[in-house]
Amino acid sequence: xxxxxxxxxxxxxxxxxxxxxxxxxxxxxxxxxxxxxxxxxxxxxxxxxxxxxxxxxxxxxxxxxxxxxxxxxxxxxxxxxxxxxxxxxxxxxxxxxxxxxxxxxxxxxxxxxxxxxxxxxxxxxxxxxxxxxxxxxxxxxxxxxxxxxxxxxxxxxxxxxxxxxxxxxxxxxxxxxxxxxxxxxxxxxxxxxxxxxxxxxxxxxxxxxxxxxxxxxxxxxxxxxxxxxxxxxxxxxxxxxxxxxxxxxxxxxxxxxxxxxxxxxxxx
Amino acid sequence: xxxxxxxxxxxxxxxxxxxxxxxxxxxxxxxxxxxxxxxxxxxxxxxxxxxxxxxxxxxxxxxxxxxxxxxxxxxxxxxxxxxxxxxxxxxxxxxxxxxxxxxxxxxxxxxxxxxxxxxxxxxxxxxxxxxxxxxxxxxxxxxxxxxxxxxxxxxxxxxxxxxxxxxxxxxxxxxxxxxxxxxxxxxxxxxxxxxxxxxxxxxxxxxxxxxxxxxxxxxxxxxxxxxxxxxxxxxxxxxxxxxxxxxxxxxxxxxxxxxxxxxxxxxxxxxxxxxxxxxxxxxxxxxxxxxxxxxxxxxxxxxxxxxxxxxxxxxxxxxxxxxxxxxxxxxxxxxxxxxxxxxxxxxxxxxxxxxxxxxxxxxxxx
Numbered sequence: 001x002x003x004x005x006x007x008x009x010x011x012x013x014x015x016x017x018x019x020x021x022x023x024x025x026x027x028x029x030x031x032x033x034x035x036x037x038x039x040x041x042x043x044x045x046x047x048x049x050x051x052x053x054x055x056x057x058x059x060x061x062x063x064x065x066x067x068x069x070x071x072x073x074x075x076x077x078x079x080x081x082x083x084x085x086x087x088x089x090x091x092x093x094x095x096x097x098x099x100x101x102x103x104x105x106x107x108x109x110x111x112x113x114x115x116x117x118x119x120x121x122x123x124x125x126x127x128x129x130x131x132x133x134x135x136x137x138x139x140x141x142x143x144x145x146x147x148x149x150x151x152x153x154x155x156x157x158x159x160x161x162x163x164x165x166x167x168x169x170x171x172x173x174x175x176x177x178x179x180x181x182x183x184x185x186x187x188x189x190x191x192x193x194x195x196x197x198x199x200x201x202x203x204x205x206x207x208x209x210x211x212x213x214x215x216x217x218x219x220x221x222x223x224x225x226x227x228x229x230x231x232x233x234x235x236x237x238x239x240x241x242x243x244x245x246x247x248x249x250x251x252x253x254x255x256x257x258x259x260x261x262x263x264x265x266x267x268x
Numbered sequence: 269x270x271x272x273x274x275x276x277x278x279x280x281x282x283x284x285x286x287x288x289x290x291x292x293x294x295x296x297x298x299x300x301x302x303x304x305x306x307x308x309x310x311x312x313x314x315x316x317x318x319x320x321x322x323x324x325x326x327x328x329x330x331x332x333x334x335x336x337x338x339x340x341x342x343x344x345x346x347x348x349x350x351x352x353x354x355x356x357x358x359x360x361x362x363x364x365x366x367x368x369x370x371x372x373x374x375x376x377x378x379x380x381x382x383x384x385x386x387x388x389x390x391x392x393x394x395x396x397x398x399x400x401x402x403x404x405x406x407x408x409x410x411x412x413x414x415x416x417x418x419x420x421x422x423x424x425x426x427x428x429x430x431x432x433x434x435x436x437x438x439x440x441x442x443x444x445x446x447x448x449x450x451x452x453x454x455x456x457x458x459x460x461x462x463x464x465x466x467x468x469x470x471x472x473x474x475x476x477x478x479x480x481x482x483x484x485x486x487x488x489x490x491x492x493x494x495x496x497x498x499x500x501x502x503x504x505x506x507x508x509x510x511x512x513x514x515x516x517x518x519x520x521x522x523x524x525x526x527x528x529x530x531x532x533x534x535x536x537x538x539x540x541x542x543x544x545x546x547x548x549x550x551x552x553x554x555x556x557x558x559x560x561x562x563x564x565x566x567x568x569x570x571x572x573x574x575x576x577x578x579x580x581x582x583x584x585x586x587x588x589x590x591x592x593x594x595x596x597x598x599x600x601x602x603x604x605x606x607x608x609x610x611x612x613x614x615x616x617x618x619x620x621x622x623x624x625x626x627x628x629x630x631x632x633x634x
Contacts, residue, residue, distance in 0.1 A: 055555075175548060176540060176545065176548070177539070177540060178345045178346075178352060178355075178356075178539070178543065178548065179345075179346065180342050180345065180346040235536060236536055236537060238536070239532055239533070239535065239536025239537065240536070242532050242536075243529050243532050243533045243536070246525050246526070246528050246529035246532060247525070247526065247529050249525045250521075250522045250523070250524075250525030250526045250529065251522075253518050253519070253521040253522035253525060254518075254519070254522040256514075256518040257515070257516075257518040257519045257522060260510070260514065260515040260518060261515075264300070264510055264515065
């Protein structure tokens with residue numbers, strides 16, 4: 001019992017002291033944030049990234065000890081440093097597991113050993129932003145090969161991707177008005193991840209075969225969203241009717257008051 | 269004879285109910301130049317009544333436990349039949365009550381109705397306004413959202429600026445060094461029991477003062493003359509006035525209906541006005557949200573603490589301003605109540621209002 005208590009207290013103290021430090025005051029940021037050029041640039045770029053937005057900080061990828069200046073970059077504290085070109089898919093794939101699997105099976109992944117593109121070629125590194133379909137574009141893809149195949153991939157996924165984004169926006173709006181979207185949001189998040197994982201295969205045939213399954217999933221989510229939106233619209237209609245009735249009741253009370261005022265004036 | 273009449277006659281012969289009703293309703297005369305601002309008291313009472321009702325319904329499902337509070341509020345909003353309606357009405361109504369209380373106070377100030385012999389009415393009314401704010405502060409924590417947690421942390425932290433006892437006060441309010449389960453327990457008990465009891469007692473005293481002194485005549489019109497104060501108690505009679513019931517109550521009812529229309533409109537169409545995005549996430553003591561701001565009615569206090577070089581000075585200015593307003597009837601002892609004949613008062617009134625609004629906007633956009 002006591003051992004458990006001490007354990008919990010230690011965890012609490014660790015979280016209490018180091019939690020905020022990890023988010024903002026890690027020694028990585030304190031030191032590199034003040035540097036200029038190549039060594040300081042990653043901090044400025046990371047601050048504009050989706051990783052920063054989601055609390056993924058330096059040591060989440062590079063390891064090391066973010067609380068100790070002396071030991072921050074010691075391999076014995078898990079410091080990884082900058083991965084080599086061929087190590088990048090495994091480096092990012094520690095978190096983005098599904099994407100890594102599909103990438104490795106893709107033409108891109110199979111060409112890795114012979115200098116093929118890895119994650120940061122398309123997504124960037126420290127300034128990685130929320131992935132969007134716009135990452136597939138003639139300028140980017142034509143750096144390595146013709147745009148034809150990429151264009152086909154983009155064509156196949158465009159409609160589903162647009163629906164995903166529209167549903168994400170609808171779910172966020174529902175959340176904003178107090179609807180519990182935990183299950184719905186989770187379902188959408190999982191579908192989106194599986195879909196984006198799939199198009200890392202850059203395999204046109206596979207995409208065409210599997211796209212309909214994703215569309216069916218999105219149909220189901222869309223129906224749930226529509227049902228909630230319909231209920232909200234009904235609420236507004238009822239609310240509008242109540243507002244009109246209350247205003248009418250107020251006007252009637254004012255008219256009654258007017259009749260009494262006439263009596264008061266005639267009484268003079 | 270109808271059974272209804274038999275019961276009424278029976279009661280009347282023993283308690284004199286008819287006479288009492290006549291005294292308090294039809295026979296209770298109000299000044300002829302009574303205006304719409306006098307209806308705010310009735311509006312506030314109606315809104316508080318609604319708060320009691322929706323509060324009791326929320327209380328049935330709310331769980332005052334840091335592990336369960338947010339989930340229980342989510343369940344109220346999504347699973348309990350019409351739970352969303354009761355919660356939104358409760359949230360929006362609390363804001364409208366503060367608006368109505370402020371308007372009531374401002375109208376009383378403008379018409380000089382706080383002056384002798386109504387000092388106690390003013391002091392009890394001003395305390396009621398502060399009680400309303402205390403209701404809001406304690407209720408804010410209950411959903412145990414990110415906003416609840418951090419806004420309460422910031423609000424209770426302000427007391428720490430007081431020398432010597434500051435830290436003890438913060439710890440006492442929170443029930444510990446930081447906002448946690450003990451704070452939620454305290455705020456819950458205050459919100460659902462202590463404050464409602466205090467409100468009922470104080471509102472009763474306020475109404476007693478209003479009724480005992482009689483309604484003050486509005487200081488407008490060519491016939492108005494300031495009354496000379498009497499050393500003895502005098503009830504302000506309006507023999508040629510208008511009956512409270514049904515003549516004036518019909519106007520009060522109209523304004524109550526219009527206030528309810530505003531309440532229902534915001535509840536159904538824009539409840540998010542009073543529910544920022546951070547209020548939709550569960551409390552996380554390890555993640556401070558950016559730009560945490562208090563509710564609009566505390567923005568002036570929040571910004572005052574930031575303007576001055578030290579928190580203590582800011583807190584001192586707030587306490588001085590509130591004490592000055594509370595004790596105004598004992599400071600401003602002149603007989604004149606017509607705003608046009610009180611240039612110094614009118615200047616201070618408008619300046620004070622501008623400062624309040626200006627600092628609140630500054631706090632919002634800072």
